[in-house]
Amino acid sequence: MPTKDRYHDNCKNALIKDSWTITHDPLRLRWGSKDMYVDLGAEKLLIAEKNQNKIAVEIKTFAAMSEVNALENALGQYLLYRSVISRTEPDRKLYLAIPSIVYADIFEDGLGKIITEDYQLLLLIFDINLEEIIEWIG
Numbered sequence: 001m002p003t004k005d006r007y008h009d010n011c012k013n014a015l016i017k018d019s020w021t022i023t024h025d026p027l028r029l030r031w032g033s034k035d036m037y038v039d040l041g042a043e044k045l046l047i048a049e050k051n052q053n054k055i056a057v058e059i060k061t062f063a064a065m066s067e068v069n070a071l072e073n074a075l076g077q078y079l080l081y082r083s084v085i086s087r088t089e090p091d092r093k094l095y096l097a098i099p100s101i102v103y104a105d106i107f108e109d110g111l112g113k114i115i116t117e118d119y120q121l122l123l124l125i126f127d128i129n130l131e132e133i134i135e136w137i138g
Helices: 008-017 067-088 100-107 111-119
Strands: 021-024 027-031 034-038 040-046 051-059 092-099 123-127 132-137
Touching: 008 021, 008 040, 008 051, 008 123, 008 132, 021 027, 027 067, 034 051, 034 067, 051 067, 067 092, 067 100, 067 111, 092 100, 100 111, 100 123, 100 132
Parallel strands: 051 092, 092 123
Antiparallel strands: 021 040, 027 034, 040 051, 123 132
16 A cells, blocks of 8 residues: 555545545556555535536645656656546546645646646645645646
8 A cells, every 4th residue: 555645634634624525545546457546536426416526636745855856756647547547437537636835836837837737637726734625726
C-alpha cells in the first residue's frame, strides 16, 4: 500500500464536510498485471438527477525540494490514472487535490496554470486548516 500524503486526512475531511461519501481509501486501479492506487474514491448522491456522482482524488502536497519536479511527478501520475480510469470506470472523474497555498503559488498564475489548461486537469482546491473545499476547477 502506498504511503499517505501529508494532507490526506485534511482533504478527506474536506470531502466529507462537502457531503461526499468516501468509498475507497485508497482506490485500487488495475490494468493488466499492474496495480495502482489513487488516494481516495468518493461518491455523492445527486437527488435531482437520482444518480451518483463518482470521483477519484489524487492528493498532492508539492513538498519536494523542486516544485518543477513535484509538478512533473504529479502530472505523470494524474495522466496515468486518468487513462486507466477512463477505461475501467468511465463514470468516475479524476481530480488532483492540492492545498490552497500550493494553488496560489504554482497553479493560479504559474507553470501549473498552463499545465492545467493544456491537459484539462480537474483540480480540487482545499484549505488544510479549515479542512474545507475552496474550489473545484475543470
